[in-house]
Amino acid sequence: MKNSNNNNNNKIIIILIIISCFFIKTIKPDMFNGFIDLSEKSNGTILYKTNSNDLIIASSFEGELFKIQVSKKSIILKSTLNEGIKLSSNEKSSGFFDEKNNNFYLASTSYNTSIQISIFSSIDLTYLTSIFIYNENIPFNENCLFVDNDSNIFFISTNSIYKLKYDSNNKNNKLKIIQSKPLPGECIIPSSSVFNLDRNLLLLGCTSTYGTLYEINMLDLSITANHIYYYGEGIDTLILGPKNSFSFLEGTQNYAYHLVSFTFKDIETSVYRNRETYFGRPTSASSDNDRFALYIFSHDILLFDLTDITNNPYDIDYLEEVVGLSSVYSSNNNLITISTNSSRIYFYQIPSSPQDSIPIESFFIISPIFIVLIIFIIFSIKLIYSKCFKIKKDNNNDDDDDDDDENILKNEIEKGEEGNNNNIVEIYNGDYKLIK
Incomplete structure (x- = not known):
């Protein structure tokens, strides 16, 4: 009987723990919103920035191009790159999908000594033309190549900034360099960039020696201002943020990385946020240009609320078996697509309002409270159950004692009759008493 009761108690505890875990999970839902495999097997894929709200273009290290519709999470077009265009996990590449002009621009490394900038039709992913820039390299992947509102193509190399123009009506020279400017001598190597088309401003x-940020006029490629920050040696993963601001990460192995945000009005004095992080240098970053910024640190995925004054991330997720390589934001469904060192890409849901999920710091405060509450409920139920069982057991024992008394009395009476004894039985309020 005792073992059975213990088993029942254990079952109740297990059920309550499962319910509590499910309840806690519903407080902070998983931000991942599905995935697709671009091919059967791949060593990795790269996503390219775009001005489209729903379509993105990706390439694999095996030389394939994919056109993806984010809202449907499906591949709508696939093609193979020309043999002359090489993509490798050991080499950087950068690209931009211009939905306005139905073109896809791709910068790739050629023989480790030059850059090949190629143009594809985004309608069917067919190759159109290309141009070579010699004795140059690609310094970083994201925002190294982009297009402005006038269809000018900008490319940042290790030594210079180039402005190019593509003329589909010119059969002899469709793609040409129309302007270039060397980078300042203090810039050892470019580390990241972001552009604000409304202001014709490029931030590089x-x-x-210390991280340096340059303001560059996109009209004539002139440097209008420069700013030095003392958190490390480079400015990493520049992104656009809310309230006409921009953000970047800076740090070293010996100095903690800081997430720094500034407004465009007066960059030198308008510190907006300055938060210390502990995850090192990210491989990719994307933002919704309004509130949230997502950073990929190898396996770790961190979502920051750029309007929050705390150092805590809004959400933390983890890629278990793969490493994140690149990311692109799509405003149509408020999703960020993440590529990995495999054929699989993931879709990450950005909250559309503060109520969509609870920030990570609130989650860690609420979770212990719920755990304590669940433990209290478990022990209360167990105590009530034990008392009820004890009362029931005592009642059963009383009934057994009454039965025993009646049996004893009956036996005594039978013995008295057999021995002709003059025993007298008296009744006192329902209780039997044997008097000799």
């Missing part, structure tokens, strides 16, 4: 981060 450089690795130097």
Whole structure:
């Protein structure tokens, strides 16, 4: 009987723990919103930035191009790159999908000594033309190549900034360089960039003795201002943020990385946020240009609320078996697509309102409270159950004692009759008493 009761108690506890875990899970739902495999097997894929709200283009290290519709999470077009265009996990590449002009621009490394900038039709992913820039390299992957509102193509190399123009009506020279400017001598190597088309402003981060940020006029490629930050040697993963601001990460192995945000009005004095992080240098970053920024640190996925004054991330997720390589934001469904060192890409849901999920710091505060509450409920139920069982057991024992008394009395009476004894039985309020 005792073992059975213990088993029942254990079952109740297990059920309550499962319910509590499910309840806690519903407080902070998983931000991942599905995935697709671009091919049967791949060593990795790269996603390219775009001005489209729903379509993105990806390439694999095996030389394939994919056109993906994010809202349907499906591949709508696939093609193979020309043999002359090489993509490798050991080499950087950068690209931009211009939905406005139905073109896809791709910068790839050629023989480790030059850059090949190629143009494809985004309608059917067919190759159109290309141009070579010699004795140059690609310094970083994201925002190294982009297009402005006038269809000018900008490319940042290790030594210079180039402005190119594509003329589909010119059969002899469709793609040509129309302007170039060398980078300042203090810039050892460019580390990241971001552009604000409304202001015709390009922000270029450089690795130097200390991280240096240059403001560049996109009309004539002139440097209008520069700013030095002392958190490390380079400005990493520049992104656009809320309230006409921009953000970047800076740090070293010996100095903690800081997530720094500034407004465009007066970059030198308008510190907006300055938060210390502990995850090192990210491989990719994307933002919704309004509130949230997602950073990929190898296996770790961190979502920051750029309007929050705390150092805590809004959400933390983990890629178990793969490493994140690149990311692109799609405003149509408020999703960020993440590529990995495999054929699989993931879709990450950005909250559309503060109520969509609870920030990570609130989650860690609420979770212990719920755990304590669940433990209290478990022990209360167990105590009530034990008392009820004890009362029931005592009642059963009383009934057994009454039965025993009646049996004893009956036996005594039978013995008295057999021995002709003059025993007298008296009744006192329902209780039997044997008097000799």
